[in-house]
Amino acid sequence: MKTYEIVIGLETHIQLNTTSKIFCSCKADSWGAEPNTNICPVCSGLPGVLPVLNVETVRKGALLAAAMHAEINPVSYFDRKNYFYPDLPKGYQITQFDEPIGKGGYMDLQMPDGTSRRVRIHKLHLEEDAGKTKIEDGERLVDFNRCGVPLVEMVTEPDLRSAEEAAQYLTQLRQLLRWIGVSEADMERGHLRCDANVSIREAGSTVLNTKTEIKNVNSIDAVRLAIIEESKRQIEAVEAGQRIQSYTLDWDADTGTLRKMRSKETEADYRYFREPDLLPVVLSAEEIAEVIASLPELPIERRARFIQDYQLSAYDADILTSERSLSDYYEESVRLFGGAAKVVSNWMMNDLSRLMNDTGKSAAELRLRPIDLAEIIRMVEGGKINPATGKSLLGKVEAGGGKPAEIVEREGLGLIADEDALSGQIAAIIAESPAEVESFRAGKESLLGWFVGQVMRRTGGKADPKRTRELLLEQLKR
Amino acid sequence: MSSIRLSARQIAQKVRAGELSALNVLEDHLRQIKAVDGVPGSLQNASLDPAEEGKVHAFIEVSTGLARQQAEKVQTMVQRGEDPGPLAGVPVSIKDIFCVKGTTTTAASRILYNFRPPYTATTVERLEKAGALIIGKTNLDEFTYGSSSESSAFQPHPNNPWNTQRVTGGSSGGSAASVAAREAPLSLGTDTGGSIRQPAAFCGVVGLKPSYGRTSRYGLIAFGSSLDCPGPLARDVSDAALMLQVLAGLDPKDSTSALAPVPDYLAALQEGVRGMRIGLSRDYDHITYPDTLTGEMSVQSIQPEMNSAVRDVAEVLARLGAEIVEDVPMPNARHGIPTYFVISRVEAASNLHRFDGVKYGYRTSAPVRGLSELYRATRAEGFGLQPKLRILMGMYVSAAQHSAQYYQKALRVRSMIRSDFELAFDPQGVYRLDALLTPTTPTTAFRRSEVMGDSVLMQYSDQMTVAGNHAGIPAVSIPAGLDPLGLPIGVQFFGMDFREDLILRAAYAYEQATENADWRRAIPQALRESEVSA
């Protein structure tokens, strides 16, 4: 058998997290709402009404374009894409065609094995979503809630070469969308939808063969599995001497199989023309500069900087840049702590991430702020409290107990700083334990641990273990 | 004296002053409708009483209840000493292409025969807020697609009050007829290629197409979205100015509505025409017409009274101190109709997509298997001939393989048509016009059924008006005499962007100067008959 290369392009629909829809004032998100309860004359296509552009969608679209290294188009246009379907109440979709908000662009994929690949963006434009239809008891039902939800459609060039790369693209895209704050990017809620175009070719070849389009893949795992399935099927077909036909395939997540939807030999003619009800979208040089300036440091750049500046491992850097508020939290904590960055990352990778898991909160949502974490770490490192106390403080601050130092004070959690008091306690224990002292002095030095335990019991754990040991040895060997 | 003889200004002034009750004004006009209008247009084509032949049939629906509520509200305000607004108690008829909450809005099409919009068009809302009484919805060509109002699915169609064997023009035919027949002093129409000005000319009333964006399109069922303009029809220039004042201005619900300031149109009328530069163009004294078989274009003369009316008006204005600028070239005027054929139909076909029987309006009652059958049967039964022709044409010229040849080309020609006007109005240019004076139509009102069915010929009756829609500029048609058959002649002033004030000034000056002309004393046939029978 020859070796084959898989050629993949991904078409994504990204739901922007604006407050209202793109052309009317209905809420943008109607997750969980009863059908047709979040609609108005504009988004349900009543006659005579007109769209009014929500400028927030333009800002978010432009920000995404900037994050994808695309050129922000100073003058873009909306067009009508005409076709009939019951979920499309106007009979046309308002979308951008030949002059979209973003032109060009790319994303650099960082594969877990350390390799990277540049994926070019073929198309990036704003559009309105359509509604939903379903068949129930032999009747076709329509829900217009989703009509007019703002979307960015983003299509890659056929630059991906494996199911893993496709999955990685989506993972990185999802992270980026959340990072720059333009979409919740929740695939299960349809905030990020993906169609995959798959073809195969002999390794080393540069031709683009007939592709099939896989629709309805609504998780990253599903995209990976569907591409593996489809490329296997294509290879088997080609090996069997068959020709690949241009199908649209539907992914059935329950059975993990692909079903042929329709043959796509002829392209539909959508009769695009400029939407006469909307003005051109004009962005001045200042507005474009403002968008670019508002773009935060991107995850891939921050990851590299963390490795460089804080000597983090690639693994730690991946985790700590997986989400923007977490990485901001880390940097802020490092700054406030002032000591070794590695100490902070250990706390965050272990104890803080456990706290986030337990509470189900993101870093941004924690009540325990970086200033608190820095203070706790400083107290532990400075010998004011022992590490176990420090860990328990995380939960106490989070539960609303106040500032770490106040809790330590109020609950008497600090280590005994008064050496005379500690010496007194030790002297008392020695006086009360003649047999153990005898044995120790006779050479059974392992009893030192028993003495430390006694001191800890008597001080309620507030004795500094290192100093206790030293004082014990001093007195026992006397 | 019945208030149907009063102008809108007089009615509003008397109602505001408490000299006349809005309720009486309404009753006068309802009585007039009863006397002259005959049966309203409906989908049932029952055989009609021969007497209906002589009726005007301007209305599809007379909204007595709504108007009465509004009249009561106006009276309450007057009694409380509040100002009900500049159109206090003035009945206004509304072309049935505007959505008005509380009325059925049909677009004169079976496919919307039962559509009751849950919202009101911005223009109508502004009229209501100004104290107007929405007296009814007037008939039109189906979806405004025509120039005679005969293609309405709601029959009988409107007849010309001056001669009921003649058409009203269209598509705002019911609106023009209702104003000419004194059923309402004002009407709200729309103009996409001439649909306000042509019926205004045919019915002997004033019709103003504002600049694109001057009046909101929100709530207007779209024909050609880049061309459609709501505007007033009135019996004199001052009433048209008064109504425009109420309609004009930015609407946040229409992104294409204009921010430009709205001047005081009534005040502007008083400024006269001294020093104004009024242009005449030889490109507007004939029409260019294609042979439907060969496609060859041939030049045809227009009815001679049209050109002489233009000369007469020019002479009157010259006497008043205007400067007449001859031979202003409008070389692209002849491309107006072919260009319009393409652009308006592409937009129309797309705008008609939403009428699919799924959400509202007509749905076939025939048993259907599946979705495409539902679409096909609904649209086949619901649309009349004109929408179907326009869908076919629009789909054809915007198809991927034809778009460059037709639609894209038409857009380029459209900007050439606009540049003709830019050149003529350029204040630094050779012509420096304030207005361009032309005939409104190539002929006076043609006979019923004479042109109906010939879509191409019908369209060419808009040849004088359509360039204004391409260019987006304002234009007003005013009565300028009667032809030998006693049919009204209209002339038209084109103006520059958002300078409705200038063309209204010219129109008003002519109107005042010819106030006592004999032809102004002629009474439309439909009114003469009603007066005899009353």
Ligand SMILES: [Zn+2]
């Ligand atoms: Zn809405």
